[in-house]
Amino acid sequence: MPLSISNSRSAPFFYVGVLAGLCLVLIATFEISSRFMLEHHSETFARVSRQYADAVWVRPAKAGEPISVLLVGNSLLLDGIDVDRFQKLTSSKLRIYPIFLEATGYYDWLYGLQRLFREGARPQVVVVGVGVNSFLANTVRQDYVPLMFFDARDTLGVAYDLGMDRTATSNLLLAHSSVFWNTRSVIRSQILYHVVPHSKDLFLLLKRQPPIPPVPEFQSIADSRLRRLRELCEAHGAKLIVLVPPTLSSDDAVRQMTLAAQSAGVDALVPIPPAALSTRYYQPDELHLNAEGAELFTSALAAFLPHTLDRDSPPTRN
Numbered sequence: 001m002p003l004s005i006s007n008s009r010s011a012p013f014f015y016v017g018v019l020a021g022l023c024l025v026l027i028a029t030f031e032i033s034s035r036f037m038l039e040h041h042s043e044t045f046a047r048v049s050r051q052y053a054d055a056v057w058v059r060p061a062k063a064g065e066p067i068s069v070l071l072v073g074n075s076l077l078l079d080g081i082d083v084d085r086f087q088k089l090t091s092s093k094l095r096i097y098p099i100f101l102e103a104t105g106y107y108d109w110l111y112g113l114q115r116l117f118r119e120g121a122r123p124q125v126v127v128v129g130v131g132v133n134s135f136l137a138n139t140v141r142q143d144y145v146p147l148m149f150f151d152a153r154d155t156l157g158v159a160y161d162l163g164m165d166r167t168a169t170s171n172l173l174l175a176h177s178s179v180f181w182n183t184r185s186v187i188r189s190q191i192l193y194h195v196v197p198h199s200k201d202l203f204l205l206l207k208r209q210p211p212i213p214p215v216p217e218f219q220s221i222a223d224s225r226l227r228r229l230r231e232l233c234e235a236h237g238a239k240l241i242v243l244v245p246p247t248l249s250s251d252d253a254v255r256q257m258t259l260a261a262q263s264a265g266v267d268a269l270v271p272i273p274p275a276a277l278s279t280r281y282y283q284p285d286e287l288h289l290n291a292e293g294a295e296l297f298t299s300a301l302a303a304f305l306p307h308t309l310d311r312d313s314p315p316t317r318n
Helices: 001-042 042-057 073-079 082-092 106-118 132-136 152-161 164-175 179-195 199-206 216-236 251-264 291-308
Strands: 068-072 095-100 124-128 238-242 266-268
Touching: 001 042, 001 179, 042 095, 042 106, 068 073, 068 106, 073 095, 073 291, 082 095, 082 291, 106 124, 106 132, 106 216, 106 238, 124 179, 132 216, 152 164, 164 179, 199 251, 216 238, 238 291, 251 266, 266 291
Parallel strands: 068 095, 068 124, 124 238, 238 266
Antiparallel strands: none
């Protein structure tokens, strides 16, 4: 009887151990396969990883060398700037180090820049271009960013700034430490795009930009964030410039952003006023520039950015 009782008591523990072992195997399998897919099949990961690695090594220019410029932003710059052409047009004055990641905003780059500085990046100029709506948004991108731009302390800092609850904070920490958890939404999206043709274009058309807040609230939010970015850059010997890419019907928002930048002591660069570009220069979502619009924006930025750093010879608009 004692032997029989002992066996009956140990059986549940055995099955619990087997179940726990299977769970660990599944977790390891998901993690390894997700990392493999990310490193070998994600164009976004490959591009941003390469750009980030280059940016870590940026250093101040020596006498007679082009100024080192870290240029960061989201898809508005990814689609709006021909980096190779921009570099050729400015090569005598600037050395450009771009990092472009879609759907990023203020908090993504505040903490992304903070980590870059900690890892040794020392650009002379930091240009941030995410668009007015993304700059004002109280969000952070849940995939790619926690894994590639944040460390543990940054993740907790973001959670505090955004007032996240414990569940949201845990999700963000998991997204930082686990490739599978970080890329789960990307995997779902890729499956959907393959199953439903043109669904990506449909979602872009249906996605609406949030309204711009009233002027007092706009100025309060923008001024605080611009000052925080400026202080971060200045603490590491860099000048901050806010680049405002054009979007349709954004004249008032651009004007308010420029005023907020002046109040915060930050240069705001508007190479092309939004009113100067019609729908002809935009993609169907009426937010991102097409190839023709990107050519104009790249040329304008190449003309105005060097002169923003040299106020003695301002450019003339055509």
